[in-house]
Amino acid sequence: MAKIGSIDVGEFPLLLAPMEDVSDPPFRALCKEQGADVVYTEFISSEGLIRDAAKSTMKLDIYEKERPVGIQIFGANLDSMLKSVEIVEKSNPDIIDINFGCPVKKVVSKGAGAGILKDIDLMVSLSEAMVKHTDLPITVKTRLGWDHDSIKIVEVAERLQDVGIKAISIHGRTRAQMYKGEADWGPIAEVKNNPRMHIPVFGNGDVDTPEMAKKMRDEYGLDGAMIGRASIGYPWFFKEVKHFFETGEHLPPPSIEERVKAARRHLEMSIDWKGEKLGVFETRRHYTNYFKGIPHFKEYRMKMVTSDDAADVFAAFDEVEEKFSGYQFA
Numbered sequence: 001m002a003k004i005g006s007i008d009v010g011e012f013p014l015l016l017a018p019m020e021d022v023s024d025p026p027f028r029a030l031c032k033e034q035g036a037d038v039v040y041t042e043f044i045s046s047e048g049l050i051r052d053a054a055k056s057t058m059k060l061d062i063y064e065k066e067r068p069v070g071i072q073i074f075g076a077n078l079d080s081m082l083k084s085v086e087i088v089e090k091s092n093p094d095i096i097d098i099n100f101g102c103p104v105k106k107v108v109s110k111g112a113g114a115g116i117l118k119d120i121d122l123m124v125s126l127s128e129a130m131v132k133h134t135d136l137p138i139t140v141k142t143r144l145g146w147d148h149d150s151i152k153i154v155e156v157a158e159r160l161q162d163v164g165i166k167a168i169s170i171h172g173r174t175r176a177q178m179y180k181g182e183a184d185w186g187p188i189a190e191v192k193n194n195p196r197m198h199i200p201v202f203g204n205g206d207v208d209t210p211e212m213a214k215k216m217r218d219e220y221g222l223d224g225a226m227i228g229r230a231s232i233g234y235p236w237f238f239k240e241v242k243h244f245f246e247t248g249e250h251l252p253p254p255s256i257e258e259r260v261k262a263a264r265r266h267l268e269m270s271i272d273w274k275g276e277k278l279g280v281f282e283t284r285r286h287y288t289n290y291f292k293g294i295p296h297f298k299e300y301r302m303k304m305v306t307s308d309d310a311a312d313v314f315a316a317f318d319e320v321e322e323k324f325s326g327y328q329f330a
């Protein structure tokens with residue numbers, strides 16, 4: 001049974017990865033309904049938070065029904081990170097996660113995200129200060145290292161554990177790899193096999209079939225799988241993995257009715273959360289994924305993504321449900 005601090009997250013939990021512009025409250029709630037055991041917000045800038053940038057503070061919203069939920073923050077300045085911890089605490093999350101893995105230039109160039117992999121002492125001291133600053137469990141998400149020649153993740157994970165980090169999620173790529181090549185879970189297993197490690201070690205990167213999740217559990221011996229891209233437009237992935245674990249069999253893909261239902265719920269929750277205008281606008285990017293595989297879908301997709309009026313989008317969902325009833329997804 002894995003535990004993050006005192007939070008019981010079950011046997012081999014499936015975690016929804018933090019994903020910018022994807023892991024918002026409606027999407028997290030859908031994933032939770034479909035079996036995600038822990039969900040994370042997208043990364044939130046500590047500098048943005050302390051400036052009270054509206055866009056950053058809105059990202060702190062959480063629904064009760066998604067718990068346990070972690071809020072992820074990034075930054076490299078001690079003061080800003082500590083102040084952010086205080087701001088984040090007011091949203092009452094279950095976990096605060098530190099992003100030490102984002103590879104994008106604008107983050108890395110400020111020494112944040114994966115940039116901190118060049119300064120492990122700072123990574124450890126920042127973590128320690130944050131742990132001491134709150135009673136909430138602090139977790140870390142990171143990569144294997146800065147580049148192939150600087151992979152010291154076994155030592156890094158142990159040092160993070162020693163300063164009080166309560167779980168670590170490791171993406172099996174270096175910063176230099178960005179998202180290229182295959183994720184290498186070998187070094188993550190080395191972290192787990194370190195006899196001094198006792199906090200959960202979650203694997204991340206390329207888990208896109210139930211078989212891959214099983215491999216991470218059975219062959220690599222990790223404590224849970226963090227899932228990102230496979231869940232985008234496909235929150236059913238969590239349920240499919242769990243079903244496979246229990247039965248060794250694959251669930252059939254969701255029907256058109258289930259897909260329309262999810263799209264409808266996503267839009268309803270988005271409107272509840274941020275009002276009709278933004279709700280309609282920001283949910284658009286998800287529809288292609290929900291209906292992936294349906295031939296000649298463009299006409300319907302256009303109806304969903306061009307109107308500012310929620311009623312038109314709901315009408316397009318009804319039309320799709322009727323038109324493609326019985327469609328067999330591969």
Ligand SMILES: Cc1cc2nc3c(=O)[nH]c(=O)nc-3n(C[C@H](O)[C@H](O)[C@H](O)COP(=O)(O)O)c2cc1C
Pocket residue numbers: 017018019020021022041042043072099101102141171204205206207226227228229230
């Ligand atoms: C669209 C997108 C946005 C992401 N945003 C974040 C983020 O905000 N914080 C973070 O730690 N990782 C972020 N990531 C990385 C993922 O959390 C994850 O580590 C990566 O996608 C590998 O896992 P996967 O193969 O299951 O997708 C993002 C990835 C994608 C595809």
